[in-house]
Amino acid sequence: MSWTLTADAIGDLARGAAVLGTGGGGDPYIGSLLARQALAQHGPVTVVGLDEVPDDALVLTVAMMGAPTVMVEKLPSLDEVVAPVHALATYLGRPVTHVACAEIGGVNSTIPVAAAAALGLPLLDADGMGRAFPELQMVLPTLYDVTASPLAFSDEKGNVGVLQTVDNHWTERIARVACVEMGCSVMISGFPMSGAVAREALVGGSLSHSLAIGSGIAEARLAKTDPVAATVARLGGREFFAGKVVDVERATTTGFARGRARIEAPAVESDAAEALELSFQNEHLVAQSGDVTYATTPDLIIVLDAESGEPITTEGLRYGQRVRVVAAPSDPRWHTAEALAMVGPGYFGYDLPSHRFDGTPERELVEAGA
């Protein structure tokens, strides 16, 4: 099923995408600015379901790569957004037919809207993760042997590069150092794949899902019901902590926003643990309280404003915020042994098994994948 995306849906789309972004994927406000500008200039975008993509389509993902802490201060222009797509089309020697999101997030679900509008191309109702992850090889297409390269990158100064690498890890390594040198955020386009492969390797319906989550939050607020509960229901997740942000430790290193946040629960409001610690690298990776692990990557850990239900990104965490923390299941393909080796807690340096969003560890899978 295809549908038309117009500027008035961008706010809900960006908000819902920021929920699925699990702390990363960029700030929804920043993301909507560029998408709105592109839609105003170039008209609405046709969003196409995976079932409708022709087998021989040439699909490219479009995303912003870098530290979200930098993205909020260094907005891309439309020229920068389309430059890597043009460079890749030149390198491949054939026209691109569809644009797709590499991940779901406040910026990374709206930048592809801007690209599709400016290029006059349809956008797939899909993405490569069903959430956001910090490194570029961390997409389901990697598990389907889709190569990240040729991958192109561009900056706001007008510099462009094209990489053709031996594997997706090397694309990440070289693109990351280039990204850091170019100012810690660049636009990228890559993972060229046919429509047939896209249908199998991507997560379908993720833009519709984001839009539903985003508008659900707005509707709950209008109806004076609980927007967090509405989101939890849509995600099939659970709220496991509520409290006040009392400490945020954050550093922008090697091109990522890395850090920790501590959230304390007032005794009256919660009879669970007294304090929760969230660890992140662009996205939330681990939620723990003392010895108890509530959830880990690849499942989603989502911080929402306690009253408004607005998603709070890792770079947006501030002392004093009243928040509620939600865990939700990821796409089930992220729980295979091969996938956990790529995006499980162990990859990020945490010596603990992956925990499902309900808090139960999945030791066997991790051991098989390690």
Add this chain to the structure above:
Amino acid sequence: MSWTLTADAIGDLARGAAVLGTGGGGDPYIGSLLARQALAQHGPVTVVGLDEVPDDALVLTVAMMGAPTVMVEKLPSLDEVVAPVHALATYLGRPVTHVACAEIGGVNSTIPVAAAAALGLPLLDADGMGRAFPELQMVLPTLYDVTASPLAFSDEKGNVGVLQTVDNHWTERIARVACVEMGCSVMISGFPMSGAVAREALVGGSLSHSLAIGSGIAEARLAKTDPVAATVARLGGREFFAGKVVDVERATTTGFARGRARIEAPAVESDAAEALELSFQNEHLVAQSGDVTYATTPDLIIVLDAESGEPITTEGLRYGQRVRVVAAPSDPRWHTAEALAMVGPGYFGYDLPSHRFDGTPERELVEAGA
């Protein structure tokens, strides 16, 4: 005038090129290995004078980029040498007609021989500097507004990249971080230019000149005459110091071999200064003794074995070597104010005016260029 380059000339070519490499440009032994292999596999290379290049030729430079300290341990394959040329031809969408040296040096004058042989293309009797310099934008074509990009790079693993940048400094910056990530040495090809531009922007005759210097050293040894004197005469330079290497400080940082060497003269052999200090970043940049400056970049500072006259590269400097140090004039275009701003001592962080190879400072030019 065109001539044929065969494997038996490679030793002299590499030796002479290492003299002009002013400490950098790579080890002549390493360089000759790959060139000999390519000539054995693919046959001799036709070397073409600048006066014979057609105006509409598509000339690309080919070079190794990185730290010479790493190059001696990480030999490129022929596949790695030709990969950036192929990537660039794909990106440009038209065939390359001629290969040229970006700089003159033990590796960087022989790698293009290997590339020309493997690609079946003629090699220009020319290079971009008439010497070696550490950063890729430091070629005379930059002064003629030739862009370094599109520039391609490759490593021994099979990774390839193409850059299209806003200026030659940005090509250097992005290629350098990629180079460091890829293992501190990569093959590059870039500076696409027409034959007409090459004729104006390159230094003509530099391969013939290298060959003459290299064979001159060999002939002087056979004739039991002084090979250092033969080299000094060919360069129009002067020998200004002789002594023993007593200290070498060297670090491979940010992709360069940086350091200092101290050479002491035994009182009986020299009535000049007692100790000479050489500072280098891949290439020798400054030769000083106390307050006296003997020579600085862009003129050539060359360390030769005191007996055999063999050039010693900066990564080859060792305690106890008996050496003679020679200064020689660079291509006169390096002494313009614009060029000195790019390659003079000030660019490399030395707070002193550029000194001509005869030791006289050229203050006026530096002030105009600063």
